[in-house]
Amino acid sequence: MSTTNATPGVVDAGATSLLRFATAGSVDDGKSTLVGRLLHDSKSVLADQLEAVERASLGRGQETPDLALLTDGLRAEREQGITIDVAYRYFATPRRRFILADTPGHVQYTRNMVTGASTAELAVVLVDARNGVVEQTRRHAAVAALLRVPHVVLAVNKMDLVGYEESVFAAIAEEFTTYAGSLGVPEITAIPISALAGDNVVTPSANMDWYGGPTVLEHLETVPVVADPSDDPARFPVQYVIRPQTAEHPDYRGYAGQIAAGVLRVGDAVTVLPSGRTSTIEGIDALGEAVDVAWAPQSVTVRLADDIDVSRGDLIAPSATAPAVTQDIEATVCHVADRPLTVGQRVLLKHTTRTVKAIVKDIPSRLTLDDLSQHPAPGELAANDIGRVVVRTAEALALDAYADSRRTGSFLLIDPADGTTLTAGMAGTAFAEAAAEAAPAEATDEDGWDF
Amino acid sequence: MTTAASITETGPGHEGDSPYALSHLDALESEAVHIFREVAGEFERPVILFSGGKDSIVMLHLALKAFAPAAVPFSLLHVDTGHNFPEVLDYRDRTVERHGLRLHVASVQDFIDRGELRERPDGTRNPLQTVPLLDAIEKNRFDAVFGGGRRDEEKARAKERVFSLRDEFGGWDPRRQRPELWQLYNGRHSPGEHVRVFPLSNWTELDVWQYIAREKIELPAIYYAHEREVFARSGMWLAPGEWGGPKDGETVETRLVRYRTVGDMSCTGAVDSDAATIEAVIAEIAASRLTERGATRADDKMSEAAMEDRKREGYF
Numbered sequence: 056m057s058t059t060n061a062t063p064g065v066v067d068a069g070a071t072s073l074l075r076f077a078t079a080g081s082v083d084d085g086k087s088t089l090v091g092r093l094l095h096d097s098k099s100v101l102a103d104q105l106e107a108v109e110r111a112s113l114g115r116g117q118e119t120p121d122l123a124l125l126t127d128g129l130r131a132e133r134e135q136g137i138t139i140d141v142a143y144r145y146f147a148t149p150r151r152r153f154i155l156a157d158t159p160g161h162v163q164y165t166r167n168m169v170t171g172a173s174t175a176e177l178a179v180v181l182v183d184a185r186n187g188v189v190e191q192t193r194r195h196a197a198v199a200a201l202l203r204v205p206h207v208v209l210a211v212n213k214m215d216l217v218g219y220e221e222s223v224f225a226a227i228a229e230e231f232t233t234y235a236g237s238l239g240v241p242e243i244t245a246i247p248i249s250a251l252a253g254d255n256v257v258t259p260s261a262n263m264d265w266y267g268g269p270t271v272l273e274h275l276e277t278v279p280v281v282a283d284p285s286d287d288p289a290r291f292p293v294q295y296v297i298r299p300q301t302a303e304h305p306d307y308r309g310y311a312g313q314i315a316a317g318v319l320r321v322g323d324a325v326t327v328l329p330s331g332r333t334s335t336i337e338g339i340d341a342l343g344e345a346v347d348v349a350w351a352p353q354s355v356t357v358r359l360a361d362d363i364d365v366s367r368g369d370l371i372a373p374s375a376t377a378p379a380v381t382q383d384i385e386a387t388v389c390h391v392a393d394r395p396l397t398v399g400q401r402v403l404l405k406h407t408t409r410t411v412k413a414i415v416k417d418i419p420s421r422l423t424l425d426d427l428s429q430h431p432a433p434g435e436l437a438a439n440d441i442g443r444v445v446v447r448t449a450e451a452l453a454l455d456a457y458a459d460s461r462r463t464g465s466f467l468l469i470d471p472a473d474g475t476t477l478t479a480g481m482a483g484t485a486f487a488e489a490a491a492e493a494a495p496a497e498a499t500d501e502d503g504w505d506f
Numbered sequence: 507m508t509t510a511a512s513i514t515e516t517g518p519g520h521e522g523d524s525p526y527a528l529s530h531l532d533a534l535e536s537e538a539v540h541i542f543r544e545v546a547g548e549f550e551r552p553v554i555l556f557s558g559g560k561d562s563i564v565m566l567h568l569a570l571k572a573f574a575p576a577a578v579p580f581s582l583l584h585v586d587t588g589h590n591f592p593e594v595l596d597y598r599d600r601t602v603e604r605h606g607l608r609l610h611v612a613s614v615q616d617f618i619d620r621g622e623l624r625e626r627p628d629g630t631r632n633p634l635q636t637v638p639l640l641d642a643i644e645k646n647r648f649d650a651v652f653g654g655g656r657r658d659e660e661k662a663r664a665k666e667r668v669f670s671l672r673d674e675f676g677g678w679d680p681r682r683q684r685p686e687l688w689q690l691y692n693g694r695h696s697p698g699e700h701v702r703v704f705p706l707s708n709w710t711e712l713d714v715w716q717y718i719a720r721e722k723i724e725l726p727a728i729y730y731a732h733e734r735e736v737f738a739r740s741g742m743w744l745a746p747g748e749w750g751g752p753k754d755g756e757t758v759e760t761r762l763v764r765y766r767t768v769g770d771m772s773c774t775g776a777v778d779s780d781a782a783t784i785e786a787v788i789a790e791i792a793a794s795r796l797t798e799r800g801a802t803r804a805d806d807k808m809s810e811a812a813m814e815d816r817k818r819e820g821y822f
Contacts (some may be wrong), residue, residue, distance in 0.1 A: 073530035103796050140665045140680065145658045145710045152530040154708055166685055173687040281524040294543040299576035307575060313540040313689070318526070342539065342571045350526050354539040354572070367547045391685045405690055408547065465688045474671075474694025476684040 062115070071147070074280050077156040077171035077204070079195040080181030081315075085212045089181065089250035090144065090157055092271065096257035099146035121460045141167045148274045161191075165198065165424070165439040166391040169479060172202035173465070176280050179271070182232075184217045184247070187227045190425040193234060197424040200486055201240035201387065201441070203461055206278050207240050209273060214263065215249040221265040239484050244278075246271055284350045289317030290455070290463045292407035293369045297356055309340060310365055311354035315407065315462035317373075318350040319357065320469040327363065328370045328453035334361040351462075352503035368409035370453040370463070380451040386466070387422075387457075387485040388444050390436040394476040396444070396468070397435045402477060404448055406466040412449040413468070418444045422485070436478070444480070456483030531754075532716050538565075538705040539572040540689065541668060545650045545703055546572075546579050548693050552703075553610070553643075553651035555822065556582040556601075557586075558594035559768040560725055561654030561706060564714055567723050569652075570605065580652070581608040585639045587631040588615035589747065589771040597726040612642035629751070630773040636820045642678040643700055650693065652703050653822050658710045660800070662814035668707050674698035676820030702822075707813060711766075711798050712791055719784045730762045731782040742775025766798045 080086035094100045119405040135483040136233045144155040156171030158164065173176055178199040182192050196372060199207050209231045217223045228245035235243050246255055247266055254260035257272045268279065293396045297309040338358040339349050349355045357371060365371070384404075390396050396415060404413040446468075457464030466479035526537070545552050554569060556562045569578045581684065584598060602609045602652070606741035617623040623634050623755050643651060657664045667683050669691040684692050693701050706714070718725065737752040744751050746758055751772070763776035781787045 071530050072527060073533040140683075142661075143708070144664065145708070147712070152710075152713070156754075165575045170687050171686045174689070186618070279524075281527050283524060284526050294540070295547045295573075297576045299572060301575075309542050311572070312758055313536060313543075340574075342535070347590045352533065353528070354536040354543070359736055391687075405692065407690075408544070427537045462688065465690065467687065467690050467692060469692060469694060473696060474692065476692045479685070479687045 069342075071152050072280055073152045073154065074177065074230050074275060074278070075154045075156070075175050076177040076179065076275065077158060077168070077175040078181070079158055079171070079198065080191075081178075083494050084121075084181040084183050085200060085250045086157075086434060089113045089179075089210065089212065089248070089301045090155065092250050092253060092256050093155075094144060094146055094251065097146050097148055097272065099144075114428070123379050141171050148272070153264065153275065159394065160355075165441070166389060166479075168195065168198045169202060169389040169391070172198055172204050173479070175204050177206040177208065177278060177413065179210055181210050181212050182227060182231070184211050184223055184227065186196045188230045188234065192231065193426065194424040196231065196235040196240065197238060197427065199468050200235065200240050201345055201481070203457065203481075204240075204410055205282065206242045206244070206275060208271065209235075209243060209245040210250075211247045211266050212250050214247045214254060214260075215252050219247075219260075219262045221263070224266075236483075243259050244268070244274055246274065276395065277328070284316065285318050287317040287351070288378075289319050289323070289373050289380075290315040290460060291319060291357060291371040291458065292409070292463070293365060293367055293371060294384075294408050295367060307358075307430045308362070309358050310353075311356045311367075311407055312371075312408070313354045314349060314351040316351050316460045318348060319355070321347045324374045325359070325371050326463050327375045328372060328377060329380045329451040330364065330369070332363045332365075333374055334359040334363055336360075368407075369430050370407065372453070378453045378455050382448045384446045384452070384454060384466075384480075384482055385447065386444055386480040386482045388436070388442060388468070388480045390438060390440045390442070392470070392475050394470075394477075395435040395477070396478050402446075402473065403467060403469040403471050404446065404452075404466055404480075406452050406454060407463055409450075409452065410469075412471075413446050415444055415468075416447050417445040419445065419498075443485075444478070446480075454482050457481035458483055492499065531713065531720060534685045534713055535568065535571075535707055536643070537689075537708065538568045540707040541691070541703060542569050542572040542652075544691055545652070545693070549650040549701070551646065551648050552580045552652065553583045553646070553648045554578075554580050554600065554652040555639075555654065556584050556609070557654075557768065558590075558598040558601075558726060559582070559654065560714060560718065560729060561656065563723060563725060564709075564717060564796050565652060565705060566601070566605075566656050567721060577606065577687070579676055581610060583588060583610045583612065583639075583642055583646075583648070583651070585612045585642070586614060587635060587770040588613065588618075588773075589631055591765075591768065591771060593726045593728050593747075594768055597724075610642060610646060612638035614638055617641075627773075630770060632770045632773050633816060633821075635770075635822075636676070639822070640820050643676065646655060646764055649695065650701050652705060654706055655704050656706050656709050656711070656714075657704075662817055666704060666707065666817075668704055669693050670702040670704065671695060672700050674697075674818065676700075678702075678817045678820070680814075680818075699808070712788070715784070715788050715791055719788060726768065727764045729780045730767065730787065731762055733760055734763050734776060735760050736763060736776055743777070744773075744775055745771055747771050 094252055142157045144157055146153050158167045158171040180195040211224050211227050226245040232243050247263055248255040255270045259270055291312050291314055293310045293312050294309040297311050299307050321336050326333050337360040339346050340356040343351055398418050399413045402413050403410055421430040421440055455463045464482045466480045470477055615640055616630050655663055666685045695701055736745055737756040746752055762780055762781040765776050781790045
């Protein structure tokens, strides 16, 4: 299939997989140092980039190159010495290609963390070994849980400053694992590191013989990224109708889209939503090649046996496992715009490939991520707030619970006046069922969290 | 090729055990195709910026795949600095012909001839492209403009969105960028505004070359090692031409070189290379200690924020 391999040192294009992951933490936790070291030690920082960092560091009167400058791209960020936005970083090892969404950790940047986590299959949460699990750590864990990031790594940093003591690490790992587990994070891996000294980031530490697990990079390279899609009901949002109407293809009518979940097979009985019309998959074209089976996240073109009305915004799903359609949505949201979201506000709701009018009917509660405390009836949500909303849409949507499908359970609220992205929404219950035991008393309020 | 047929081809030891594994190139290809189709579904007048460089060639290849067996529902726009490599212009014209595409050309020379742009003392025309580009976008009322920019190229680009809103002056305001969550791209814009779309955002230089190899995509010959007359300026090998090189004191010599990027002749440098095949190019890039812009672009060396400043003004 490919002509690119066999050269030593070259990533074999046919064999490497892609892992999208996010880091959350602040400069104080050593996040920039960790990211800088991952890039540097995996030889992803090239000579001219390092020279530029050295030049800039000298210009600021710093004697050693400040690796944080590798990730702070915008002038305002460099001037203020902070990271404002999500920065995407790329590196590769012979086993895997990585896309890193590097996000700032402070509370006013929750929207960036949410953005980075939304596409991540793994999140690295950093703590300072001297401080242990703090408010910020709990917030990062909550964001990972809320966005349903499948794998979480707790990097206990600055182990060199606590004498590489196993007991310090064990206590932090235990506390974090209990907390994140209670939020429903399915897999947690704790790793003791020193980003500055390089312990357990890329190479195993000589200072922590008591630790037998993987380094951060080893874990990133080996964590399974492919969840078996055959267990998920198939979801195929139609993006575009392909009709060549040429002499060669006079009757071709294909529905182009990216499979959002599950597996599609030729011969599957399917329902088109929201119309409810049914048909059978007659053919699947996988970018120039006819196939019998295709799965998420492949981009394909589906042909149906019957000539029924299908257009952009429709969802094709197996008839046996098609989602219900609804105009009433309850969701957990992160408000990402600077102007607030208010009860009664008229918005546009974008769900997969469908955009419909909607009204914010209610904002039952706001949640503080640091301690998961609730604030009933806040009236509005401000930038970086997490809360519950109730939305009524003008047209029916085929919406899954976010817990079941990140791709078809998520949506945006958009300001119809100027197109601003207001709010990121996740349909259904906020945290996994396991949270029920963790946060008992508070959930008694009828309008409160559905723990 | 790849995708579904490769259920049984998935090599041992890589994710291996799932029949549903996708290689990183499959994943990047699927993402880019999704982006092209979103734009086709939501915009009225999209256009692909096509320079004849490798990134724009890969973009066009992905667009062709995204809409097959129908034609690509976009036209092409070439911002012509007037300092083109003849091989690249020839490639551009053959490509347009072969796929029956419509090509718009925005010419820097025309703006200079009309007195609307002035030649710079250093002779480079790269920064002069912004005005003709924005003029073409406005005159043709393009509402979505596909660019081949990649986030791995440069640190201002690292914070660029896939859908990047530009105001009525074509300007980029990093603080006005919309958070981009999941695969939900928000392309809404007011009349006069447009959206730059970057389908290759998540690709690296190496991914682009691996994909070119896998898909057997033809490139202009200057990407492969060849003998060429060059002279040294600002630490790079520039090709002599009507654009104004060499100057006094610069001597021309013949060297075995290739181009890692293709842009305006006045500021795109060649690199010493004997990589004459795609396999050799991939091996060379994998071993390179310099980024492609660091190795070949004089314009990015101007200041720490050179790219950020040009982007704010409406550059690619």
